[in-house]
Every structure is written in structure tokens, then in C-alpha cells.
Amino acid sequence: MDRLSVSDRDFIIRLRAVLGETHVLTEPVDMAAYLQEPRGLFHGTALAVVRPATTQEVACILKLSAEAGIAVVPQGGDTGLVGGQIPIAGTKPLVLSLTRLDRLREVDLHSDTMTVEAGMTLAAVQEAADAADRLFPLSLASEGSCTIGGNLATNAGGTNVIAYGNARALVLGIEVVLADGRILHDLSKLKKDNTGYDLKDIFIGSEGTLGIITAAVLKLFPKPRSRATALIGLADPRAAVDLLTFARNEAGGSIIAFELIPRIGIDFVLKHTHGNQDPLAKTHLWYVLIELASPQTEGLDDILLRILQGAMEKGLIEDAAVAATLAQRDAFWRLRELLSEVQGREGGSIKHDVSVPIADIPDFLSEVEATLTEKVPGARPVPFGHVGDGNIHCNISQPLGADKQEFLDCWDEVNTIIHAIVAKYHGSISAEHGIGQLKRALLPNVKDPVALDVMRTIKQALDPQGLLNPGKVL
Amino acid sequence: MDRLSVSDRDFIIRLRAVLGETHVLTEPVDMAAYLQEPRGLFHGTALAVVRPATTQEVACILKLSAEAGIAVVPQGGDTGLVGGQIPIAGTKPLVLSLTRLDRLREVDLHSDTMTVEAGMTLAAVQEAADAADRLFPLSLASEGSCTIGGNLATNAGGTNVIAYGNARALVLGIEVVLADGRILHDLSKLKKDNTGYDLKDIFIGSEGTLGIITAAVLKLFPKPRSRATALIGLADPRAAVDLLTFARNEAGGSIIAFELIPRIGIDFVLKHTHGNQDPLAKTHLWYVLIELASPQTEGLDDILLRILQGAMEKGLIEDAAVAATLAQRDAFWRLRELLSEVQGREGGSIKHDVSVPIADIPDFLSEVEATLTEKVPGARPVPFGHVGDGNIHCNISQPLGADKQEFLDCWDEVNTIIHAIVAKYHGSISAEHGIGQLKRALLPNVKDPVALDVMRTIKQALDPQGLLNPGKVL
Numbered sequence: 001m002d003r004l005s006v007s008d009r010d011f012i013i014r015l016r017a018v019l020g021e022t023h024v025l026t027e028p029v030d031m032a033a034y035l036q037e038p039r040g041l042f043h044g045t046a047l048a049v050v051r052p053a054t055t056q057e058v059a060c061i062l063k064l065s066a067e068a069g070i071a072v073v074p075q076g077g078d079t080g081l082v083g084g085q086i087p088i089a090g091t092k093p094l095v096l097s098l099t100r101l102d103r104l105r106e107v108d109l110h111s112d113t114m115t116v117e118a119g120m121t122l123a124a125v126q127e128a129a130d131a132a133d134r135l136f137p138l139s140l141a142s143e144g145s146c147t148i149g150g151n152l153a154t155n156a157g158g159t160n161v162i163a164y165g166n167a168r169a170l171v172l173g174i175e176v177v178l179a180d181g182r183i184l185h186d187l188s189k190l191k192k193d194n195t196g197y198d199l200k201d202i203f204i205g206s207e208g209t210l211g212i213i214t215a216a217v218l219k220l221f222p223k224p225r226s227r228a229t230a231l232i233g234l235a236d237p238r239a240a241v242d243l244l245t246f247a248r249n250e251a252g253g254s255i256i257a258f259e260l261i262p263r264i265g266i267d268f269v270l271k272h273t274h275g276n277q278d279p280l281a282k283t284h285l286w287y288v289l290i291e292l293a294s295p296q297t298e299g300l301d302d303i304l305l306r307i308l309q310g311a312m313e314k315g316l317i318e319d320a321a322v323a324a325t326l327a328q329r330d331a332f333w334r335l336r337e338l339l340s341e342v343q344g345r346e347g348g349s350i351k352h353d354v355s356v357p358i359a360d361i362p363d364f365l366s367e368v369e370a371t372l373t374e375k376v377p378g379a380r381p382v383p384f385g386h387v388g389d390g391n392i393h394c395n396i397s398q399p400l401g402a403d404k405q406e407f408l409d410c411w412d413e414v415n416t417i418i419h420a421i422v423a424k425y426h427g428s429i430s431a432e433h434g435i436g437q438l439k440r441a442l443l444p445n446v447k448d449p450v451a452l453d454v455m456r457t458i459k460q461a462l463d464p465q466g467l468l469n470p471g472k473v474l
Numbered sequence: 475m476d477r478l479s480v481s482d483r484d485f486i487i488r489l490r491a492v493l494g495e496t497h498v499l500t501e502p503v504d505m506a507a508y509l510q511e512p513r514g515l516f517h518g519t520a521l522a523v524v525r526p527a528t529t530q531e532v533a534c535i536l537k538l539s540a541e542a543g544i545a546v547v548p549q550g551g552d553t554g555l556v557g558g559q560i561p562i563a564g565t566k567p568l569v570l571s572l573t574r575l576d577r578l579r580e581v582d583l584h585s586d587t588m589t590v591e592a593g594m595t596l597a598a599v600q601e602a603a604d605a606a607d608r609l610f611p612l613s614l615a616s617e618g619s620c621t622i623g624g625n626l627a628t629n630a631g632g633t634n635v636i637a638y639g640n641a642r643a644l645v646l647g648i649e650v651v652l653a654d655g656r657i658l659h660d661l662s663k664l665k666k667d668n669t670g671y672d673l674k675d676i677f678i679g680s681e682g683t684l685g686i687i688t689a690a691v692l693k694l695f696p697k698p699r700s701r702a703t704a705l706i707g708l709a710d711p712r713a714a715v716d717l718l719t720f721a722r723n724e725a726g727g728s729i730i731a732f733e734l735i736p737r738i739g740i741d742f743v744l745k746h747t748h749g750n751q752d753p754l755a756k757t758h759l760w761y762v763l764i765e766l767a768s769p770q771t772e773g774l775d776d777i778l779l780r781i782l783q784g785a786m787e788k789g790l791i792e793d794a795a796v797a798a799t800l801a802q803r804d805a806f807w808r809l810r811e812l813l814s815e816v817q818g819r820e821g822g823s824i825k826h827d828v829s830v831p832i833a834d835i836p837d838f839l840s841e842v843e844a845t846l847t848e849k850v851p852g853a854r855p856v857p858f859g860h861v862g863d864g865n866i867h868c869n870i871s872q873p874l875g876a877d878k879q880e881f882l883d884c885w886d887e888v889n890t891i892i893h894a895i896v897a898k899y900h901g902s903i904s905a906e907h908g909i910g911q912l913k914r915a916l917l918p919n920v921k922d923p924v925a926l927d928v929m930r931t932i933k934q935a936l937d938p939q940g941l942l943n944p945g946k947v948l
Contacts, residue, residue, distance in 0.1 A: 359584035
């Protein structure tokens with residue numbers, strides 16, 4: 001603390017009076033873990049890291065910060081991919097870690113709700129639901145370490161959005177600490193409440209720039225008791241979109257996954273891994289992995305067969321295999337889940353987190369292919385992902401035999417090409433990961449200027465000093 | 475226009491330049507229909523009624539109004555029950571009727587969306603979905619005349635909320651004209667888009683006090699192809715809540731109605747109508763009408779039977795009848811749908827639009843009964859409605875033989891009693907209808923003061939002149 005100004009020193013003393021010595025970290029060695037994210041892409045600086053254990057402590061910290069004019073960067077499991085949770089390098093804010101605020105406050109099985117604190121990991125939330133014989137459907141690769149507070153702050157997506165919606169759709173109420181330290185109590189369990197503006201949804205997805213979510217009432221769902229899974233070969237993305245439309249009218253909300261995979265992705269898996277096999281007798285240009293789930297124990301197989309039969313008659317699909325065993329289901333899913341990893345083994349891969357309207361997926365993918373062929377000859381698109389959400393992971397693998405670093409140096413250029421096509425189809429350049437630091441400069445290019453101005457107006461109104469997560473989003 | 479000031483006259487001339495003579499009404503006889511609602515409970519005054527036909531015209535009107543400092547009251551089908559759509563008596567705002575802005579802009583069957591203008595009636599929206607072989611599930615008593623814009627402005631509920639959510643949950647994007655006349659373009663079809671704050675949900679449900687919704691992208695759903703319906707007799711509301719929990723774990727999202735009916739309600743129907751009969755062999759203190767629906771053509775009957783059998787074994791229900799024909803289904807539903815009407819024939823009825831957490835419904839209803847027995851001897855609660863949303867229409871019929879007007883004079887007193895019990899269970903005093911003029915004075919008593927202050931902050935930020943629907947909500 002030698003280099004601290006008198007006022008900063010006084011501020012730290014006040015924080016320690018509230019939190020105790022051990023939960024106000026100021027030594028670089030103690031703070032280090034909170035100032036970079038796992039991939040090492042973002043490095044930040046801070047005055048201190050604070051670790052409150054209660055909402056009241058969070059409120060005290062924000063009150064002290066507002067009085068001292070010191071910025072606050074909220075942080076959950078530090079797994080965000082756009083640098084939202086890391087302070088801007090060269091600045092001296094507080095990092096407010098929510099990981100000690102991790103109590104399960106209540107499970108209410110009649111209301112089908114669970115009240116959780118922000119610092120619970122997503123896995124802990126899922127387990128608590130499971131222990132109550134319920135499903136909390138949000139599911140992400142980082143679920144073991146990301147926190148539910150971070151999930152809500154970033155409106156996380158994941159693999160079950162087609163059936164259950166994104167994080168925002170899973171919340172009935174929230175508790176938020178405002179920029180001035182006041183606590184907004186809205187831990188409502190109500191499904192119908194029209195007493196005034198919907199405040200919760202303005203905080204959810206605001207990446208900690210409008211307030212700090214300290215707790216939430218989450219919706220619980222019946223556990224699926226049966227699943228039916230098929231891997232389907234088809235001609236092109238248009239057939240996949242037609243198949244989704246057809247399947248949705250047969251199976252409605254029981255479709256819990258509808259994943260598109262290009263042949264090149266299957267080729268990468270077969271080339272770079274052992275123990276996986278080509279899933280169908282012949283090769284196909286595109287594949288769809290479809291999964292249905294239901295709280296009933298039977299009936300799904302018939303529905304799936306009816307979908308496949310109908311789709312075959314309509315000429316939408318070329319071949320299909322239904323998983324007869326759990327091992328077969330796992331084999332199908334492995335093909336999908338290995339796609340990111342095998343792209344890494346194939347050399348450089350430039351990634352995008354984009355979405356477009358479902359109806360436009362085929363044209364979008366054609367245009368990506370055509371434009372890249374022209375502008376980055378040899379680059380190989382490996383687009384895969386959630387057709388039902390319009391959310392295609394539009395990853396581009398390097399040309400065969402090209403220099404990896406040389407290709408990765410085109411990252412911004414390729415991003416610009418893809419994002420321009422996304423914009424043409426009124427899509428999103430951040431379907432899941434948010435804006436954070438990474439895409440902040442891009443936002444004015446893609447957002448309706450009036451929408452952006454309304455965002456700024458709301459930010460100014462709720463955080464007039466600009467102390468909450470500065471340099472993020474706006 | 476004789477009594478108009480020079481500036482008002484100039485303003486009207488400018489409006490006519492934009493809209494033409496016929497769509498700027500200033501004669502009392504022309505304006506009358508727009509200045510009271512159907513029940514005659516709210517009467518307003520206005521400078522003029524304007525009827526724009528395009529978003530651009532709405533934008534011009536708001537720009538002119540902002541420049542002139544004249545308030546604007548948006549109005550859809552004029553069916554709201556809390557006076558939100560009627561100007562405050564004695565004031566001279568513009569009434570902006572959206573009924574001419576009624577085009578179906580697009581149906582996109584692959585994205586499962588429909589883009590509609592605010593002035594389409596809900597029935598027209600439902601019909602357009604139906605014509606496209608899809609379901610738009612929002613359904614209300616006033617659907618023939620209410621507009622989708624009004625439904626969104628008030629976040630309407632209705633009978634299908636248990637399965638599909640309220641109006642807010644059915645929207646992907648909106649187009650809004652702001653207080654200063656700028657147009658916010660957010661007619662997004664994206665299911666995943668994390669580029670900044672969720673602006674749409676702050677406008678939806680804000681009752682026209684933050685902006686005027688001119689169009690929306692709505693979600694479409696597969697049409698149900700089968701239904702299964704049962705009328706169940708049971709001992710008390712706790713059994714009903716236990717039954718819902720049990721049924722939800724068996725049938726998940728296929729439960730599209732779960733309506734509670736007290737015996738007194740059945741008695742009223744049998745007493746005041748012809749052609750309806752006691753639905754079960756014996757009488758029961760409480761009844762539940764349950765309905766399942768599915769896009770599949772078969773399978774639901776088995777699920778319903780499994781639920782009833784399981785519930786019987788658990789001692790949750792006393793008797794049940796499954797509708798074997800469409801006529802039987804209609805007969806069950808008639809018992810439910812006649813409840814409002816027959817209460818009117820039974821004398822005075824004091825109504826409440828409240829919700830509580832589902833788990834608290836039994837205690838809430840016991841407390842209502844006990845408190846009323848003590849404070850308004852003889853008053854007869856007839857609570858019925860949507861258990862799955864915690865939304866019980868907690869209507870109170872007059873004591874037998876009492877004077878109707880004398881009982882209705884207790885309206886505020888009875889409201890106060892019920893609302894106090896609602897508050898104790900963290901419920902809502904306006905589950906569906908909104909705040910409008912009617913409940914504006916009550917809001918500070920029931921809303922978290924910080925939440926109320928954040929609402930005021932947002933109102934001030936988005937409508938600094940206070941011109942949008944003044945005297946409503948806040």
C-alpha cells in the first residue's frame with residue numbers, strides 16, 4: 001500500500017472496516033488471479049480486490065466507492081470471453097468478486113423457484129435443482145466455474161436455449177445493488193405482476209454497468225425422463241432449416257437440441273481423434289443432430305420416427321440414424337462436442353459469436369462461403385451450432401498448409417467480413433458472449449443509433465458518475 | 475376550434491398538415507368515443523384525437539408535440555380496465571389512436587415470427603397466425619377489439635400464461651417512437667442477441683409512459699393438434715397446488731390450463747343459468763379444470779389418466795371426470811367461463827386483480843376468508859382462476875340479502891383488506907391489468923421504494939418533459 005494516495009489509503013481502511021482484513025486484497029500477488037482471465041487475453045489493474053459475503057456488504061462497498069468516486073468492476077467466476085470482468089489496464093478500480101456470496105437461499109417446489117445468490121457456480125445451481133428433483137436448464141462449457149450472477153449479468157445462452165430460452169428467460173426476480181449502494185429488492189416469485197416497469201431485464205445482460213446483481217429467483221422445470229436422439233444426413237443448410245420447421249410443428253417444445261454440422265467438421269473429428277466413426281453409411285454434405293426430451297417416460301421414439309419418416313417423404317433428408325443406446329447417443333454428441341477442439345488441431349481458427357434470423361441461415365452461410373473464397377482464398381468455413389436459435393458458430397479454419405500465425409493475423413479482417421454479412425441479415429455480432437471490452441468499439445457500427453443513445457441515457461441515469469464497470473459495453 | 479389558443483390552433487394546423495383533415499379530430503362529438511372506456515368508469519378530455527396510419531406519422535406527431543410541450547395519450551382498442559388509455563379529466567393532451575396502424579408486415583415461418591403493427595386487433599393477429607398454420611397463444615376476453623400494441627403496452631396476461639408466458643414473453647423485437655419523435659428500430663427476429671441492454675422489455679408493460687410501440691416481432695408456436703381436459707373435485711386449495719406440482723412433473727409444458735373453482739362458483743352457475751349441470755356425482759368444496767395440449771395427435775389422454783390415477787393414489791383428489799367429447803369439454807369450460815357473469819347476477823361483487831407465489835395460494839385464501847369473515851360479516855369470497863400463474867381472481871360477493879350498493883360502497887375498504895394480505899405474501903396488486911389511473915395512488919404503498927425510484931429515474935431520462943401518458947403509473 002506504499003504507493004497509495006492518502007485518500008485511497010483512507011478508502012482501503014474504510015473497506016477493511018466493513019469486510020475485515022482478509023477480504024480486501026491489495027498486494028499484487030493476491031490480486032493477480034482476479035486481474036486476468038484464463039486465456040490470458042485481457043490483463044487489468046486495480047486498486048484492490050474486495051470479496052463481500054453478503055448483499056449488505058456489497059451495498060456498503062458501493063456506497064463507499066460512490067462517495068470516493070472510485071470505479072467498481074464486478075466479477076463472478078472470471079470465465080467471460082469478452083473481458084467484461086477484467087478492469088481496463090492502467091485504471092485503478094475496485095474489483096468486486098462475488099464468489100463468497102454463494103448461498104442457496106431457498107427452494108420452493110410449489111412455485112417451482114429457487115432463490116440463489118450471485119456467487120453460486122452454475123454447476124452448484126444445477127445440482128441444487130437436481131437434488132430437488134427439478135431441472136435448471138442453463139448449461140455452458142464453463143459451468144463448473146462460472147457463477148449464476150455472471151450468467152445473468154451477461155444473459156448467458158448455451159445449449160438448451162431452443163427449448164428453455166437464455167438466462168433472462170429463466171429469471172422471475174432479482175436483487176440488485178445500485179451504483180449509489182442502495183439495494184433494489186425485487187426477488188419476486190410472481191409469474192404475473194404488472195405493477196410498473198420491468199426493471200429486472202434492464203439489469204440482466206447489462207454486464208455490470210447498471211448495477212450489481214446479488215441474488216435471483218430462478219425458474220425450475222420438470223426433469224426430462226426420456227430422450228430420443230438422431231443423427232441426420234442432408235444436402236444443405238436450407239434442408240436443415242426446413243427440417244427444423246417441420247420437426248417443430250410435430251414435436252413443439254420437446255426439441256431440446258438441433259445442431260448443424262458440416263461434413264468438414266466430421267472429417268476433422270475423424271482425422272484428429274480416435275474411437276469416433278462416420279455416423280452414417282454414406283457421407284453427406286451436412287448433418288443435423290436432433291434431440292427430443294420429455295418428462296414422460298415413453299412416446300418420444302414414435303415422435304422422432306414420425307419426424308424422420310415425414311422428412312424423408314418430403315425429400316428434406318438423405319439418411320438418418322436413431323440412437324438405440326446411450327452409447328450411440330454419446331457417440332453422436334461427441335461428434336458435435338469435439339468440433340471446437342479438432343479445429344484447433346487443424347491449425348489456425350478465427351471464431352465468431354454471431355446469430356441471424358433462422359430463415360436467413362442458408363443465405364448467410366452461402367454468402368460467407370462465397371465472400372471468403374474471394375477475399376481469403378483457401379480459408380475453410382466450419383460453421384456449426386444451434387440452428388434453432390439462429391446461432392451458428394461461424395468459425396473459419398486456415399487454408400490447408402498455410403502459416404498459422406499469418407492466417408491468425410487476418411483475425412480482424414475476417415471478423416469485419418463476417419460481421420458485415422451478419423449486419424446485412426439483421427443479425428447479431430454477439431449472440432452469446434456480450435460486448436465487454438472486446439466488442440465495445442464495434443457496437444456503434446452495428447447498433448441502431450437511437451437504441452445506442454437510449455442505452456447511454458439509461459446508463460447516465462442509473463450510474464451518473466460512470467463508476468460501474470467503466471470501459472465496458474458503452 | 476373556437477376556444478383554442480393561438481398556439482394550440484397552430485399546433486392543430488401542423489398536425490393536419492401531416493395527417494390530413496380527417497384524421498385530426500377536434501369536435502367533441504368526434505372525440506367522444508376516444509375519451510371514455512366501455513364501462514364508463516373513466517372520462518377524459520383532450521385537445522384533439524389523432525389517428526396516424528404509419529410509424530412515420532406517429533414520429534411526426536410526437537416531434538410536434540414535444541416542440542409544443544403538449545402531452546400525448548396513446549390508445550389502442552380502448553379496452554384497458556385501469557384507465558391507462560383515457561386522458562386525465564381536465565387536461566388537454568392529444569389522444570393518439572393507433573388503430574389505423576394495423577398492417578401485418580410479415581410472416582416468417584422458418585424463424586416462426588410475425589411482424590405486426592400496433593393497431594392490429596389481437597383477434598386479427600391470432601387469425602393471421604392461424605392462417606399460417608401457427609398459434610399465437612395470447613388470448614383475452616377482449617381479443618376482438620383490443621390491439622396488440624395495447625397488449626404489449628400493458629404486458630397482457632390471459633388464459634394461456636401457464637404454458638406460453640405473458641405478452642412480454644411472446645415478443646422478440648419492437649419498434650418504438652420515443653418522446654422526442656425519434657424512432658427506435660429494434661424489430662429483431664433474433665433469439666440470441668447480447669449486444670447491449672434489453673431495451674424492449676422496458677417499453678413493454680410501461681403503459682405508454684416511456685414510448686409508443688408501433689410494431690413488434692411476435693413469436694409463433696406449433697398449433698396444438700390434440701387436447702385432453704378433466705374436471706376434478708378436491709378438498710382444498712392446498713390439494714390443488716399439490717396436484718399442480720405433481721401434474722407439472724408428469725406433463726411439463728403441455729399443461730395449458732389449470733383453473734381453480736370454488737363450490738360456491740358452481741352453485742352460482744347452476745342457480746343463475748340453464749343447461750349446465752353439476753359436473754361430478756357428488757359435490758366437492760373445490761374443483762380444478764385441467765387441460766393439456768400437444769402438437770401430436772395422440773398420447774395426451776394417457777398422460778392425463780396417469781396424472782389422475784397418481785393423484786388419486788396420493789389422496790390429492792376426490793373425483794374426476796375426463797371430457798370424452800368436445801361437448802363435454804365445452805361444458806367443463808362453460809362452468810369456468812360463466813363465473814364472472816353469474817357473480818354479477820348474485821348481487822354486488824368486489825373484484826381484485828392479484829397474484830401471489832403459487833406456494834402461498836392456500837394460506838393466502840385462508841387468510842382472505844378469515845379476515846373478511848371478521849371485518850365484512852357475510853361477505854362471500856368466490857376466488858377462482860389461474861393457479862399456475864398464482865393469479866387468483868379474488869372476487870368477493872355481497873352477503874346474501876344485503877343491499878347491493880351498500881356492499882359496493884365498501885369497495886375501497888375491501889380492496890385495502892385484500893391488498894394488505896397480498897402484500898404480506900409478496901404478491902402483486904395488479905397481476906394483469908396494470909396501474910393506469912386506477913392504482914396509481916396505491917403503487918407507493920406496495921412497491922419497493924428503491925424500485926419506484928428507479929422507475930422515476932428511467933421515466934425522467936426517457937421522457938424529461940413528462941409528455942407521455944401523464945398521470946398514469948407514476
